[in-house]
Amino acid sequence: MKNENLYNYILGIADNSLVLGQRMGELCGHGPSLETDIACTNISLDLFGQVRSYFQYAGKIAGDDRTEDDIAMLRKEREYRNVLLVEQPNTNFAYSIGRQFLFDVYHLAFLSELQKSKDLTLCAIANKCIKEVSYHVRFSSDWVKRLGDGTEESSRKMQEAINDLWTYTDELFHQTEADKVMVSEGIGVDVTKLKENYYKQVSYLLDEADLQVPESKWFQKGGKEGIHTEHLGFLLSDLQYMQRTYPNMEW
């Protein structure tokens, strides 16, 4: 492939949306109320739509006959480059919201920078996605506040979720070697520069929600290099079931 770095870079961005979209989609029919159920699946739909734009572009760059579906459905676990945060399970609604919130704040800042990319297609996709993601962040931060500042139980559960998920936040700002190449070419986003503002924004909102900002400095990473938590395999077996069972099937 002529431009393997760019291809991998796009997959890195898209896999976050794909895996998070799948997680939110799992709530379809299982949301705590009809409205939140619809909201979570709406967010899932937005994310999948974004993934399609990225994968269609990646398919073009690959220059062979692989399609967006091949890229989404036919890779192995180690070939997915999403961050560990987005693959964490829907332990309870507070975890789903906490995961969404911790990703949304990053996602919005990331897309805002991606709009400045020298790659015009990525720029156009970012332009489109950022409008949708600004609604996501409104939804998730609203719920963090509602649960954090809610009853004793909702506050405890929200705090537990934030504490547990916190360990996956630092990876968002970790650069792989391929990322560095893309940044030097003016295509990629230098995520290390987003870190300070991210923790500032997240801390501000946790404070608003009457929650404690976790102090733990112990962080996990690996997703960007394909080293995942045990949860991704189960998620993929769900996601890929149809294509694995009936290869090449189409709707």
Next chain:
Amino acid sequence: MTATEQNINDKLISILEQVSDPEIPVLSIMDMGVVRSAVIIDNIVKVEITPTYSGCPAMDVIGDDIKMALKHAGYESEIDLILHPAWTTDWITPKGRKALEDYGIAAPLDAEADKDVLLNEKRIVKCTNCGSQNTRLVSQFGSTACKAQFQCDDCQEPFDYFKCLK
């Protein structure tokens, strides 16, 4: 970019106006502003459409419907999905906004007012049933990606609000 910068062949306008959004049948895709260009090159119509939301499942259907409408009018066509410039609710025509309201979907407010509405700070989305301003946001996400759910506290009618996208 504004809607006036669309590049649409005059001969094709009336054909494209017959194609409606499958989720909002009262709204033609022309009033929706999703058709960005339609030109005839070597007897083939090239149409460029832009999605309202990335994941909008209606886009594939809209593409097929355009092809079908053009075929009935005797044209072969190719549909291209373009992302840039990104669609905005500003491209909905005044006729389209009226059609939305008549259909029971509140039309998008401008961006700032929309933000206030969705943060539930102001109640300025008028009920499409009774016209009351005593309404409240039920959820930022509605029956389709482009809508939010509202309820009127006077007539109790639930209704959709077409979210502002800029």
